[in-house]
Amino acid sequence: MSERSNGRQIPVVVLAGFLGSGKTTLLNHLLHRSGGSRIGAVVNDFGAIEIDAMAVAGALGDSTVSLGNGCLCCAVDGSELDVYLERLARPCAGIDVIVIEASGLAEPQELVRMVLASEHPGIVYGGLVEVVDAAEFDDTRSRHPEIDRHLGLADLVVVNKVDRVTDAARVLDLVRSLVDRAAVVPATYGRVDPELLFDCRPSEERVGQLSFDDLRHEDHSGHLHAAYDSVSFVSGRPLDPRRLIRFLDSRPEGLYRIKGYVDFGPYDVGNRYAVHAVGRFLRFYPEPWPAGEERLTQLVLIGSGIDATALGGELEACGSDGAPYTDDHGMWGVLRYVQGAAEDPAA
Helix, strand or coil: CCCHHHCCCEEEEEEEECCCCCHHHHHHHHHHCCCCCCEEEEECCCCCCCHHHHHHHHHHHHHEEECCCCCHHHCCCCHHHHHHHHHHHCHHHCCCEEEEECCCCCCHHHHHHHHHHCCCCCEEEEEEEEEEECCCHHHHHHHCCHHHHHHHHCCEEEEECHHHCCCHHHHHHHHHHHCCCCEEEECCCCCCCHHHCCCCCCHHHCCCCCCHHHHHHCCCCCCCCCCCEEEEEEECCCECHHHHHHHHHCCCCCEEEEEEEECCHHHCCCEEEEEEEECCEEEEEEEECCCCCCCCEEEEEEECCCCHHHHHHHHHCCECCCCCCCCCCCCHHHHCCEECCECCCCC
């Protein structure tokens, strides 16, 4: 979440879903509503003719990597994927987010494992988005019961084609009963708000790297999809690391993303901590405080069906009691989620 020259990591989002659920339609929608962000895509068709890759190639140009004739998840290891991620993550490519569009027969767990196992320092796992065809959901589940397990792994579930069913509420409730804390949002023609997946501005144009003012004040009334809530939290009071970890470890269902910066005060006076959470995945990135910048904790939380008031109160309760001293073990919980300090503790 810091600048690329200082080790900024590009989020890699896995986009999965059964055949015909609308993954390519969703990806094309994101490409045309990216707000200036540059998206790199790895498109994995099942079959020798790479139809999906052709469908997105016009929008992506040389930012498309196509892997045809087989499922990427069936690879013995992730070395081939690393080659393509390396290409897309080069600073000269100017990529802000990478989307891996899986084939309709892929195994999402294996794709997530590959991303988490990547040794490329320029990327970070950005979550699993599972697309569901509302009109075919009952039949798909009966023929492929493994779909339930896929939904249980997801960080965000897009219930697509709700315009084609008369009982959309029933389908949404059924999907919610099958997920594990994931946000569930309805959609038609894959139209979800891109902010659910990534920041809608290229990193070079962000003031302070995260546009908190824009997120607080932007007019969302014209968005194609607004079935989510966001909470902005800003505090000049340092947070207590133990209290924050308790909050993060017990974050509620539907809270899909957390991003921002945390001031731990006397626990680390030299660094602020960039935080990146998507679904159950959590990472902290310590980085020096920019010279002359006010020391604030600034967080944005995004989810579906969340209680914004309650979350704001819980974050407020994470504030430090103001003691000028610290104990030796106070930061241990945070350091579990610092890359390199532990081995994928949130995976």
